[in-house]
Each structure stands twice: as C-alpha cells, then as structure tokens.
Amino acid sequence: MxxxxxxxxxxxxxxxxxxxxxxxxxxxxxxxxxxxxxxxxxxxxxxxxxxxxxxxxxxxxxxxxxxxxxxxxxxxxxxxxxxxxxxxxxxxxxxxxxxxxxxxxxxxxxxxxxxxxxxxxxxxxxxxxxxxxxxxxxxxxxxxxxxxxxxxxxxxxxxxxxxxxxxxxxxxxxxxxxxxxxxxxxxxxxxxxxxxxxxxxxxxxxxDGHSCDDSRAGWVAALHDPYVAAALRAIHADPGRRWTVEELGRQARLSRAAFARRFTQLVGRPPLTYLTWWRLTTAARLLRTCDAPVDTIAQQVGYTSPYAFTHAFKRQYGTPPGAYRSGTG
Structure with missing residues (x-):
C-alpha cells in the first residue's frame, strides 16, 4: 500500500x-x-x-x-x-x-x-x-x-x-x-x-536561546536539558516499547530517582504519564492521516489489547478511536 x-x-x-x-x-x-x-x-x-x-x-x-x-x-x-x-x-x-x-x-x-x-x-x-x-x-x-x-x-x-x-x-x-x-x-x-x-x-x-534557563520548569527548558531531552527522544522514537522509568533513566544517564524527579519538574508530568499521553497523541495523528486499521495503530503505540486502547483513547479524547477518525465523535 x-x-x-x-x-x-x-x-x-x-x-x-x-x-x-x-x-x-x-x-x-x-x-x-x-x-x-x-x-x-x-x-x-x-x-x-x-x-x-x-x-x-x-x-x-x-x-x-x-x-x-x-x-x-x-x-x-x-x-x-x-x-x-x-x-x-x-x-x-x-x-x-x-x-x-x-x-x-x-x-x-x-x-x-x-x-x-x-x-x-x-x-x-x-x-x-x-x-x-x-x-x-x-x-x-x-x-x-x-x-x-x-x-x-x-x-x-x-x-x-x-x-x-x-x-x-x-x-x-x-x-x-x-x-x-x-x-x-x-x-x-x-x-x-x-x-x-x-x-x-x-x-x-x-x-536563539529563549527561555532555556535551567531553573525554569517547562517544555522549552526540557528540550534544552540534555538528560530529559534524551529520554524524550527515546519515547518519541519508539512509543510502543514497554518502557520503564529505570530504562528511561538509563537513556538519560541518570539514576531512576534523579531522572524521575528531573523529568517531572521540567515536563510537568511523570515519565510514564507522559509516555501514555504521547502514545495516544501519536495514535490520534495516525487515525487522522493514515488508513491503517485501528488495531494496527493500537499495537504500533504499545497496546496489545484493543479494548485497553479504546478505553485509554476515549479517556483522553472523549470519543472512541473509530468515531475520532470519522469525525463523528
């Protein structure tokens, strides 16, 4: 195709x-x-x-x-x-x-x-x-x-x-x-x-270096932070992987506790919470732009159960994946 x-x-x-x-x-x-x-x-x-x-x-x-x-x-x-x-x-x-x-x-x-x-x-x-x-x-x-x-x-x-x-x-x-x-x-x-x-x-x-003060929390600072940015790149490269906080900490070259604390401070949500959000956000983009079946998209973003994917997607977007794709939700 x-x-x-x-x-x-x-x-x-x-x-x-x-x-x-x-x-x-x-x-x-x-x-x-x-x-x-x-x-x-x-x-x-x-x-x-x-x-x-x-x-x-x-x-x-x-x-x-x-x-x-x-x-x-x-x-x-x-x-x-x-x-x-x-x-x-x-x-x-x-x-x-x-x-x-x-x-x-x-x-x-x-x-x-x-x-x-x-x-x-x-x-x-x-x-x-x-x-x-x-x-x-x-x-x-x-x-x-x-x-x-x-x-x-x-x-x-x-x-x-x-x-x-x-x-x-x-x-x-x-x-x-x-x-x-x-x-x-x-x-x-x-x-x-x-x-x-x-x-x-x-x-x-x-x-140009706008808003990249290390003391400032927020996404702009997160993208300038080499440790958090490394974990973000890993999540975005493979959202379907079964990431753990410890594994993401290794990507960032920090201990589990230090990584979780730094990530949450800058990104504004814990690592696995962001991972879930990004998986569903990626799924929403694929539903809008690609013709792949819903089950295929669910597996691509890390959900082995179609039911679990539909439940999580509806919780974030207020509508099931099929209705979101068709614009009827």
Missing amino acids: AEPLDCLRHRLLLIAFGYGDQVDVLSDVVSTARTGRPHAALVTRSAPFGRWFPASQAAGFHVVLQGTCRLLPPEAEPVALGPGDVAFLPRGSAHGLADVPSTPMSDSPAPLSGIRYGDAGRPAAGQPTAVMLCGAYLLDRSGPHPLLGDLPEVIHLPARVGRHPELRAAVDLLGTELQRPPRPGADAALPTLLDLLLLYLLRAWFS
Missing part, C-alpha cells in the same frame, strides 16, 4: 528539518499539533491601513516581504516589523496590523481559507507600504501539546544577515510561489513550504 500523502510529508519534513531518520521531538510536536491544511495569502497594503484580527483557534503568522508595518498586541507594546521579519502568534491571540500604531483599526474580512495567490489586498493606486505573507495553522485543541502553552503570545524573529538561513529560504520560496499564478505542483509544494516555515521559525526561536 502506498504511503498516504500526509504521512509521507511528515517524513519529508523530518529530513528537510535536518534529522533524517533521527527522531526530532520538535518535529513530532508540530506534526501532532497541526491539523488540516495551512492557510496563506500574499497581502499588499498602502498607508494608511489598519486591520484587527480577533482571537482564533488557529496559530497566525505574518511575514514582511517588503516595507514596514506594526504588529499591535492588545496588552503589549507595538512590534515594529521590517523586511524579512517574522511574527508568529501560537495561541491565536487577537492583534492588529497597521502602518503606524495611531491608524484606526477596521475589522478583518472573513477568516482566511486556503491559499490566495497574487496581489490579494492590493489597493487601486499608490505605492505599497507593505507586502506581507499572512496565514494561519489550524491546531488540534482537543489535546494540545504542552510545548505550545509554554510559548509566548507573540514570537518575533527579526531578519538578521547570516542568521537562520533556512528560515529566510523558506520565506523567499513562499513569496516567489505566491506572487505568481499557480504553477504545476503548487498544491503539493505550498502546504509543505508552509509546514517548513512553521518548523524553521520554531527552530530559530529555540536556537
């Missing part, structure tokens, strides 16, 4: 992200958090302009390709955005986008849907003040990964010469694709490029 497109895309993203067959926890987090196809549009604005975006279930982003604008969070200082800057709102927070903070806001049109090419939003006349790539990722809020809760309301990645070349490359490719009428292969290329944009912007934020 051919590998389903979404499963194949996930593997290609792991390779493009620089890890190949080495399991990468951040890539897994993104693949399970996002659902459906991302949305994006190329938007051109001339001053004065001001648009208000209400809170959303989706994680929004804005990339400035040309010109300047201001991102206006409701309870924070305006953020100046210049050419190449990326702004990401992982929680779908309400915000404004304007040429200057004093410009009155108008409500945004209907929520963005699909991919819009060309000069969406171009005014009839006048030199454009800003050309932007705006879009959103639909997130599975039924079982959000705790990493998303640790991210700030707004992530701002300023363009800097020589920094994050892979992020810059993804931005350039997206801008090129969207500035032209759709070309052959666009339906496959654009969702993958948008997924890469999400991965690369998160990688850039983490690599």
Whole structure:
C-alpha cells in the first residue's frame, strides 16, 4: 500500500528539518499539533491601513516581504516589523496590523481559507507600504501539546544577515510561489513550504536561546536539558516499547530517582504519564492521516489489547478511536 500523502510529508519534513531518520521531538510536536491544511495569502497594503484580527483557534503568522508595518498586541507594546521579519502568534491571540500604531483599526474580512495567490489586498493606486505573507495553522485543541502553552503570545524573529538561513529560504520560496499564478505542483509544494516555515521559525526561536534557563520548569527548558531531552527522544522514537522509568533513566544517564524527579519538574508530568499521553497523541495523528486499521495503530503505540486502547483513547479524547477518525465523535 502506498504511503498516504500526509504521512509521507511528515517524513519529508523530518529530513528537510535536518534529522533524517533521527527522531526530532520538535518535529513530532508540530506534526501532532497541526491539523488540516495551512492557510496563506500574499497581502499588499498602502498607508494608511489598519486591520484587527480577533482571537482564533488557529496559530497566525505574518511575514514582511517588503516595507514596514506594526504588529499591535492588545496588552503589549507595538512590534515594529521590517523586511524579512517574522511574527508568529501560537495561541491565536487577537492583534492588529497597521502602518503606524495611531491608524484606526477596521475589522478583518472573513477568516482566511486556503491559499490566495497574487496581489490579494492590493489597493487601486499608490505605492505599497507593505507586502506581507499572512496565514494561519489550524491546531488540534482537543489535546494540545504542552510545548505550545509554554510559548509566548507573540514570537518575533527579526531578519538578521547570516542568521537562520533556512528560515529566510523558506520565506523567499513562499513569496516567489505566491506572487505568481499557480504553477504545476503548487498544491503539493505550498502546504509543505508552509509546514517548513512553521518548523524553521520554531527552530530559530529555540536556537536563539529563549527561555532555556535551567531553573525554569517547562517544555522549552526540557528540550534544552540534555538528560530529559534524551529520554524524550527515546519515547518519541519508539512509543510502543514497554518502557520503564529505570530504562528511561538509563537513556538519560541518570539514576531512576534523579531522572524521575528531573523529568517531572521540567515536563510537568511523570515519565510514564507522559509516555501514555504521547502514545495516544501519536495514535490520534495516525487515525487522522493514515488508513491503517485501528488495531494496527493500537499495537504500533504499545497496546496489545484493543479494548485497553479504546478505553485509554476515549479517556483522553472523549470519543472512541473509530468515531475520532470519522469525525463523528
């Protein structure tokens, strides 16, 4: 049986992200958090302009390709955005986008849907003040990964010469694709490029050293901790294995007690509790993206009993696996 497109895309993203067959926890987090196809549009604005975006279930982003604008969070200082800057709102927070903070806001049109090419939003006349790539990722809020809760309301990645070349490359490719009428292969290329944009912007934020203070509990700190990160990689590489706390401690090169204490402090739940959660989260992703039978998925994530799998899945998601897959739950 051919590998389903979404499963194949996930593997290609792991390779493009620089890890190949080495399991990468951040890539897994993104693949399970996002659902459906991302949305994006190329938007051109001339001053004065001001648009208000209400809170959303989706994680929004804005990339400035040309010109300047201001991102206006409701309870924070305006953020100046210049050419190449990326702004990401992982929680779908309400915000404004304007040429200057004093410009009155108008409500945004209907929520963005699909991919819009060309000069969406171009005014009839006048030199454009800003050309932007705006879009959103639909997130599975039924079982959000705790990493998303640790991210700030707004992530701002300023363009800097020589920094994050892979992020810059993804931005350039997206801008090129969207500035032209759709070309052959666009339906496959654009969702993958948008997924890469999400991965690369998160990688850039983490690599800049944000929130990696060892004294701070949370998922950001866990991914920077070499001991806990080693155990997380082991869990994500083989969620179906019959892991024990002692075995995971060996992966982390810590004693059982020291490992359990450190893992719980940073991740926010004990190792085996996280293992169960990740098994079921992985199962939910497979149910959405692959055609494998439910019993096969149950075995893949470590459940030898279909009844035990169904009971555990329903406890976490509130619906049986079959209903979850069909969308009737």
